[in-house]
Amino acid sequence: MTDNMNGRAHDNRLRLQNGLLLVGSWLFYAWLDYRYLFLLIVASVLSYFLGMGIGRTSNERYRKFFLSAGLLLGLGCLFFFKYFRSFLPLGLSFYTFRMLSYLLDIKSNKIAPTKDWVVYFSYIAFFPCIVAGPIDRPGALIPQLEQPRVFDYHRAADGMRQILWGLFKKIVIADNCAVFTDEVFGHYSNWPGISLWMGAFLYTIQIYADFSGYSDMAIGLSSVLGFRVTRNFHYPFFARNIADFWRRWHISLTSWLTDYVFTPLSIYFRDYGRRGLILAILITFIAIGIWHGPNWTFVVFGLLHGCYYIPLILRGTMNKKAKGGFLSMAFTFLQVMGAFILFRSASLAAAAGYYRRLFSGNFFSGFSIFQKVNAAATAIGIASLFAVEWLQRDKEHPLQIDAIRPFAVRALIYYALIGVILTFSPAKFTDFIYIKF
Numbered sequence: 001m002t003d004n005m006n007g008r009a010h011d012n013r014l015r016l017q018n019g020l021l022l023v024g025s026w027l028f029y030a031w032l033d034y035r036y037l038f039l040l041i042v043a044s045v046l047s048y049f050l051g052m053g054i055g056r057t058s059n060e061r062y063r064k065f066f067l068s069a070g071l072l073l074g075l076g077c078l079f080f081f082k083y084f085r086s087f088l089p090l091g092l093s094f095y096t097f098r099m100l101s102y103l104l105d106i107k108s109n110k111i112a113p114t115k116d117w118v119v120y121f122s123y124i125a126f127f128p129c130i131v132a133g134p135i136d137r138p139g140a141l142i143p144q145l146e147q148p149r150v151f152d153y154h155r156a157a158d159g160m161r162q163i164l165w166g167l168f169k170k171i172v173i174a175d176n177c178a179v180f181t182d183e184v185f186g187h188y189s190n191w192p193g194i195s196l197w198m199g200a201f202l203y204t205i206q207i208y209a210d211f212s213g214y215s216d217m218a219i220g221l222s223s224v225l226g227f228r229v230t231r232n233f234h235y236p237f238f239a240r241n242i243a244d245f246w247r248r249w250h251i252s253l254t255s256w257l258t259d260y261v262f263t264p265l266s267i268y269f270r271d272y273g274r275r276g277l278i279l280a281i282l283i284t285f286i287a288i289g290i291w292h293g294p295n296w297t298f299v300v301f302g303l304l305h306g307c308y309y310i311p312l313i314l315r316g317t318m319n320k321k322a323k324g325g326f327l328s329m330a331f332t333f334l335q336v337m338g339a340f341i342l343f344r345s346a347s348l349a350a351a352a353g354y355y356r357r358l359f360s361g362n363f364f365s366g367f368s369i370f371q372k373v374n375a376a377a378t379a380i381g382i383a384s385l386f387a388v389e390w391l392q393r394d395k396e397h398p399l400q401i402d403a404i405r406p407f408a409v410r411a412l413i414y415y416a417l418i419g420v421i422l423t424f425s426p427a428k429f430t431d432f433i434y435i436k437f
Contacts, residue, residue, distance in 0.1 A: 015118070021126075021127075022118055024127060025125035026040075029125060032090050039092075040091075041121075043074070043099060043124075051103055051114075056113075074099050077092070090130075090131055091130040091132070094132060095125070098124055098138070114142055119146055120142070126141065129218050133250075134219070134231070140230065144226075144227050158400065159220040161399035162217070162223065163216065163221060163224075165213075166213040166214065168420065169212060171429070172421055172425065173385060176377060176381065176424065177202040178210075180198070180199065185345065191357075196357055200358075204336060209385065210430075214434065231396060232252050233251065234247070239329065240322035240324040241322045241324070241332055243319070244332070245332055257288060261287055262280055266280040278310055281309045289302025293436075297342045300348065301340075304339050399413075
């Protein structure tokens, strides 16, 4: 009798938790953009039943049919809104990839379809990550949704610290950099080479601080709620070659494309040796560019990163542990920075003009642009970012400072960081960059 009562209490608590999570996720999405909540719900319903269809039949023909329908639904919807509409529903790229990985993993027998539609809908609409990721795999998040969550003080406290670090990166670094980069990239023909070099450098810092700052907040909030979600960044500016960089940058997307695009392609082209591997890499990175949207700058951005891999493939070091020191890191950073000029530019023509003016005359004139930004605060913030992340590079995030004793010292660090955020926040806040993707 007692076991039955405990079992019912367990089930009731789980249903309540997941019900509240689902309703909260839908309300959060509706608050951000109510116009496309219906699309999210319909996509969840259809993919739920397609997953059940794949899992319930052993007929390979039917399984392929259900999977093809799901891929057509997801990719077709994504392609339509990205390439034929002027407005993209929030989070579409991210929750579509969740749905596709769910169907693909059922088809490959990695997971069984969940019978609990609330669990599945909560997985798709999980509000901390729906807007800009991370893109959690079903095998990682759904089992957590199938078990009641119990409040864990230490996990919640660590989550709050990660949220604080994410706010610092977004507000103090990314938003201050945006004041400079918006001016430089918006009027690049008015500025000399030194300003354009600085603009490229600061945009590389900005997009990292902005995107990883969001990921930190999403991961931290998930930790407070009792979930462990995918780590999305692993100190990418300390990468020693371009392959090492992509193992550290937007990890959830990189691993998704590695498993579902690159690996099948590399198997298909394996008879062509290194040429086949190069082709698989190029197609994968072009797919990354296409995923970002309907602009040739993104396609060429992806192609350029794919080309960066070619020397590694020819030397046979692509999958080996990256070696080298500061010079290797600096060279990799320059590669990434050069590619981000394409990513930030409005068109290929604008990118070409920007590249040309990097070496324009009057190279050292034009320092008046620094009057448009809190240069000292931004420089100190960036230097602090690099220093703290380097010192804490063996931690999941830099504010994992439990070892510091006594607690008063840690509290002083937290309050100081809050003070910096409040003091050096720019006059104008910017949207998260990856919300538009």
